[in-house]
Amino acid sequence: MQTYFDLINRIKDYLRKDSSVVTQRLNIPAPDVIIIGNRTFWRNFKTIADTLRRDPKHMIMIIAKELGTAMIIDEEGKVIIFGKKDVASIKNALNYYIKLYVTCPVCGSLDTKLVKERKITFLVCEACGARSPVG
Numbered sequence: 001m002q003t004y005f006d007l008i009n010r011i012k013d014y015l016r017k018d019s020s021v022v023t024q025r026l027n028i029p030a031p032d033v034i035i036i037g038n039r040t041f042w043r044n045f046k047t048i049a050d051t052l053r054r055d056p057k058h059m060i061m062i063i064a065k066e067l068g069t070a071m072i073i074d075e076e077g078k079v080i081i082f083g084k085k086d087v088a089s090i091k092n093a094l095n096y097y098i099k100l101y102v103t104c105p106v107c108g109s110l111d112t113k114l115v116k117e118r119k120i121t122f123l124v125c126e127a128c129g130a131r132s133p134v135g
Contacts, residue, residue: 031090040085046077052102053113059097066093106130
C-alpha cells in the first residue's frame with residue numbers, strides 16, 4: 001500500500017508531464033530588440049502579446065514597471081522603450097510577466113485568461129478550471 005506522500009509525488013509528476021506538453025505547444029518567440037541612440041525598440045511585441053492572448057497595454061504596464069522605465073506602443077505594434085535595455089533584461093521581464101500573469105499556478109498550463117471582477121483580477125485556467133487572484 002502506498003503512503004500519502006508517495007501519492008502526492010505521483011500527482012506532481014503527472015502534472016509536470018502534462019504542463020510540459022502545453023508549454024511546448026505554445027511557441028513564444030524571442031524578443032526582437034534593437035537599440036538606436038538612447039531608445040530601445042522591441043519590434044515583435046504585438047506578436048508576443050497575441051501569442052500569449054494578453055492585452056498589449058496590460059503587458060506594457062507590468063513589463064515597464066519591472067524594467068523601471070517608460071514604454072509606449074506605436075500603431076504598428078512596436079514598443080519604444082526609453083533608455084538602453086539589453087535583450088537579457090527584456091527576456092527576464094517577459095518571463096516575469098509570463099510567470100505571474102499567464103502560467104496557471106495549479107497545473108502550470110499557459111492556456112489561461114485574465115478576468116476582472118469588481119476590483120480584483122483573476123487568472124482563470126482553461127485547462128484545469130482554477131481561479132487565482134493576480135496582483
